[in-house]
Amino acid sequence: MFTANLYAEFLKLRRSRVTWILALAFGFGPVVASMFMIILANPDLGRRLGLIAAKAHLAAAAADWTSYLSMIGQMMGIGGVIIVGMIGTFVFGREYTEGTAKNILTLPIRRSGIVAAKLTACAVWYLLIVAWVYLETFVFGALLAMPGYTVELGRGALVQGLRLAVEALLLVTVPAWIAVASKGFFGPLGFTIGMLLLGTVLGATGWGPWFPWSIVPLDSGMAGPDAPLPGLGAKAVLVGTAAAGWYLTVRTLERSDNLQ
DSSP states (O other): OHHHHHHHHHHHHHTOHHHHHHHHHHTHHHHHHHHHHHHHHOHHHHHHHTHHHHHHHHHOSSSSHHHHHHHHHHHHHHHHHHHHHHHHHHHHHHHHHTTOHHHHTTSSSOHHHHHHHHHHHHHHHHHHHHHHHHHHHHHHHHHHTOSOOOHHHHHHHHHHHHHHHHHHHTTTHHHHHHHHHHTSSHHHHHHHHHHHHHHHHHHTSTTGGGSHHHHHHHHTTTTOTTSOOOOHHHHHHHHHHHHHHHHHHHHHHHTOOTTO
16 A cells, blocks of 8 residues: 555656756756856956855855865755755645645545655655756766866765755654645745744754754754764754654644545
């Protein structure tokens, strides 16, 4: 039954425009990072562009692979939290906005199975987007012929990207629960944006490693190279958040009926 549920979720994603729109939107990150590298490598062009050039200098130290991959990692940190929240919102909230929740809730299957299939679809969707982003990253980096690339640097960037992707995915269960509880999109989207803003504030304090929506941006290096990375305690917070969101989602669905 789980396989059938999962197949249905993938079929719905394949036929949805949102699947491709989010991939294109997140895939724009390497384009921006590459543009910044071009500006840094061409001072005359930077002077003509003015404000954009100033932002490029703030975002990266030099036009090399180290700065380039650092920018991509930071985009994965904050952008990943947003995209994962949007994915969870869409996968769980669309059943209510499209009026199909009442049909799903009449099926003779465990509600936990429904949640597991949807979360698996969320994870596969996001990991494919991450793979697409890093494919773009290395293709554009090769075309720009920037100095400083090593196999160790590239491997480290991929390991960081996978780690950030897993950490971001641990946050998907909470927007999923809010989408089910509020029966729509606006609640979980507002929650995700609000928590990210709060996480940005707390990330500058000592509470950042203990607040779930601060952990992923901090681990991406957004606080600077000298800031300590979140440790095992932060990982435990993410796992606990994922477990709480899972429980609340399943519990809410178990108490729902096809009239809701």
